[in-house]
Amino acid sequence: xxxxxxxxxxxxxxxxxxxxxxxxxxxxxxxxxxxxxxxxxxxxxxxxxxxxxxxxxxxxxxxxxxxxxxxxxxxxxxxxxxxxxxxxxxxxxxxxxxxxxxxxxxxxxxxxxxxxxxxxxxxxxxxxxxxxxxxxxxxxxxxxxxxxxxxxxxxxxxxxxxxxxxxxxxxxxxxxxxxxxxxxxxxxxxxxxxxxxxxxxxxxxxxxxxxxxxxxxxxxxxxxxxxxxxxxxxxxxxxxxxxxxxxxxxxxxxxxxxxxxxxxxxx
Numbered sequence: 001x002x003x004x005x006x007x008x009x010x011x012x013x014x015x016x017x018x019x020x021x022x023x024x025x026x027x028x029x030x031x032x033x034x035x036x037x038x039x040x041x042x043x044x045x046x047x048x049x050x051x052x053x054x055x056x057x058x059x060x061x062x063x064x065x066x067x068x069x070x071x072x073x074x075x076x077x078x079x080x081x082x083x084x085x086x087x088x089x090x091x092x093x094x095x096x097x098x099x100x101x102x103x104x105x106x107x108x109x110x111x112x113x114x115x116x117x118x119x120x121x122x123x124x125x126x127x128x129x130x131x132x133x134x135x136x137x138x139x140x141x142x143x144x145x146x147x148x149x150x151x152x153x154x155x156x157x158x159x160x161x162x163x164x165x166x167x168x169x170x171x172x173x174x175x176x177x178x179x180x181x182x183x184x185x186x187x188x189x190x191x192x193x194x195x196x197x198x199x200x201x202x203x204x205x206x207x208x209x210x211x212x213x214x215x216x217x218x219x220x221x222x223x224x225x226x227x228x229x230x231x232x233x234x235x236x237x238x239x240x241x242x243x244x245x246x247x248x249x250x251x252x253x254x255x256x257x258x259x260x261x262x263x264x265x266x267x
Contacts, residue, residue: 002033003033004033006237010035011237012037012040012080013039014095015094016039017048018050020199020226022229022230025230026092027054028057036059036060039060043066046064067128077138088139089237092145095125095126100161100162101159101162101163110162118166119165123166123169124169126147126173127177130145134181139185140187144190145181145187152167153248174246177189178190188241190248191249192251193250193252195229195252218255219258219261221253224252228251
């Protein structure tokens with residue numbers, strides 16, 4: 001059921017790769033709730049994924065952009081504003097990748113070149129997106145930016161590796177820009193700490209299936225799905241949350257507040 005929560009709003013969605021992607025679900029839901037959107041991803045992701053199918057479903061244009069490139073981001077915002085007829089009202093940052101995780105390297109034996117790539121892609125890219133948008137005055141007053149995070153930013157999870165560092169930095173960037181953007185433009189910046197979710201990126205973490213099962217057993221409400229995460233993101237883009245900013249919002253069925261549950265003990 002749609003409520004027209006985003007009627008008249010315009011946004012940019014980063015990171016939709018395929019139907020498993022949370023960004024894909026957010027784009028579908030935003031369109032359903034009345035928004036006009038532009039889709040974007042890195043050139044290699046556009047070749048690997050099926051984003052054109054999503055673009056057709058949501059009547060959206062696709063703009064290729066490497067979120068670690070300031071030049072690409074400037075072009076993205078310029079083109080998006082031309083397509084949408086003005087500034088945007090919301091942005092979803094759903095970007096994350098670790099070469100160290102993909103290569104199966106342990107945390108005490110990281111390749112530091114890969115480490116920098118992890119941080120650049122998964123965290124610094126948010127800083128670059130927000131810095132570029134601010135410089136170009138590309139987001140309307142009372143706009144909203146949401147970046148996807150994970151509880152490993154606060155707690156240690158075996159196998160999550162340098163992505164935990166990236167998520168911690170991501171959340172700090174959101175707070176810092178939340179202050180700057182809030183005081184000058186009433187633009188709010190939040191991160192959503194989502195349950196383990198079967199996406200292309202998530203499933204690359206060693207032992208992901210067991211992590212997902214354990215999280216589900218620990219969470220009183222069970223794991224949140226990608227579609228449920230999309231619903232939550234839509235509320236953060238809407239006018240219903242105009243005074244929510246600089247927060248890391250757990251969307252994880254209660255996992256982050258648990259110590260141990262009977263279901264986990266009985267596993």
